[in-house]
Amino acid sequence: MSTTHAFVSVRGLRTRFGSLRAVDGVDLDIARGEVLGLVGESGSGKTTLGRTILGLTPATEGSISFDGRDMVTMDRAARRGLRRKMQMVFQDPHASLSPRLRISYLLTEPYEINHVADRDRSSVGALLEMVELPPDLASKYPHELSGGQARRVGIARALALRPDFLVFDEPTSGLDVSAAAAVLNLVKDLCDRFQLTYLIITHNLSVLSFVADRIAVMYLGQLVEVGPAEQVLDAPAHPYTKGLLSAVSEPDPRQRSRSHRLLLPGEIPSPRNPPPGCRFHTRCRYAQERCRREPPIVEEVEAGQRVACHFWDVVRADSRDEVAGDQGELDTSRPLT
Numbered sequence: 001m002s003t004t005h006a007f008v009s010v011r012g013l014r015t016r017f018g019s020l021r022a023v024d025g026v027d028l029d030i031a032r033g034e035v036l037g038l039v040g041e042s043g044s045g046k047t048t049l050g051r052t053i054l055g056l057t058p059a060t061e062g063s064i065s066f067d068g069r070d071m072v073t074m075d076r077a078a079r080r081g082l083r084r085k086m087q088m089v090f091q092d093p094h095a096s097l098s099p100r101l102r103i104s105y106l107l108t109e110p111y112e113i114n115h116v117a118d119r120d121r122s123s124v125g126a127l128l129e130m131v132e133l134p135p136d137l138a139s140k141y142p143h144e145l146s147g148g149q150a151r152r153v154g155i156a157r158a159l160a161l162r163p164d165f166l167v168f169d170e171p172t173s174g175l176d177v178s179a180a181a182a183v184l185n186l187v188k189d190l191c192d193r194f195q196l197t198y199l200i201i202t203h204n205l206s207v208l209s210f211v212a213d214r215i216a217v218m219y220l221g222q223l224v225e226v227g228p229a230e231q232v233l234d235a236p237a238h239p240y241t242k243g244l245l246s247a248v249s250e251p252d253p254r255q256r257s258r259s260h261r262l263l264l265p266g267e268i269p270s271p272r273n274p275p276p277g278c279r280f281h282t283r284c285r286y287a288q289e290r291c292r293r294e295p296p297i298v299e300e301v302e303a304g305q306r307v308a309c310h311f312w313d314v315v316r317a318d319s320r321d322e323v324a325g326d327q328g329e330l331d332t333s334r335p336l337t
Contacts, residue, residue: 006065007032007197008053008165013062015045015052020272022048024221026062027298032164035191035198037208037229039244040218043268046201047091049218050167053199054086055079066165084114087158091170093150097142103128103153104138110160120162127156131186148179152186159190168200172207184210206248209233214304217241220279221271223298227305237307237316239284240264278310286311 006029015023022045030036040046051057064071090096104124111121124138131152172180188211215232217225225238236242243264266283275282281291296308
């Protein structure tokens with residue numbers, strides 16, 4: 001998908017909580033009608049990035065524009081009006097829905113908060129039908145819903161204001177396989193039906209393979225790889241992306257390569273004190289002395305695919321060899337640190 005016109009654009013974005021660098025210099029564009037997947041481990045900063053784009057968490061530095069309007073410099077009244085066009089579906093639907101209120105009220109509450117005229121409101125029944133829920137759920141309380149039903153209510157509540165841009169935070173978290181698949185089908189259908197723009201935040205690359213046009217990979221507050229979903233999944237050029245792919249479960253154990261290995265040793269470092277040089281070098285099997293000293297610059301390795309890695313050409317060559325079946329394992333003679 002072309003990104004010549006950025007519907008949502010961030011430049012030099014930083015979000016800090018004291019010494020914690022949750023988002024640390026992000027440049028990102030999302031085209032109108034695009035589904036962008038944002039992936040990374042817990043602690044990578046992806047949820048903070050989504051919340052900062054929406055204005056739910058204040059940015060420390062940088063710019064955020066929505067459909068050509070600068071959200072950082074606009075006044076509170078203008079931002080409030082614009083926020084109706086940008087909504088978030090939270091990771092824990094039960095936690096985001098008041099347990100004391102019936103579903104009918106929870107679905108129409110956004111109209112009251114935003115002073116929406118009656119003629120611009122959808123009925124409770126229409127909102128439930130939109131997310132494929134029966135009308136009798138309107139009289140229930142959140143604790144009476146299954147995880148999948150609560151997620152759908154959260155989606156309906158976000159869509160009540162007819163937004164143009166939705167941020168989904170871990171849309172399949174806590175759901176079993178069948179419920180997760182049903183929610184993803186719904187998310188994809190709603191995008192097509194209402195011509196929505198999505199930012200989908202997840203740690204699960206298999207989710208993005210189904211719904212995303214492009215994928216952005218985040219590590220310790222920075223984007224390390226961005227590109228068309230097919231290119232990123234088939235030939236990752238950053239070792240972190242490669243590591244995330246190695247952690248994806250193979251549904252059929254008989255299809256798992258004998259040489260399959262987990263490429264993400266250790267845990268993600270603290271964003272309060274990230275490693276010098278390349279932030280991934282402490283976990284990277286491709287790392288060399290240069291990586292300890294010198295932060296990599298972002299390079300375009302193929303049309304639309306950008307990577308921050310000193311040795312992206314080696315990483316991508318390995319990825320392509322493995323897909324082709326020419327190389328079962330990584331070259332263990334390469335110096336590791």
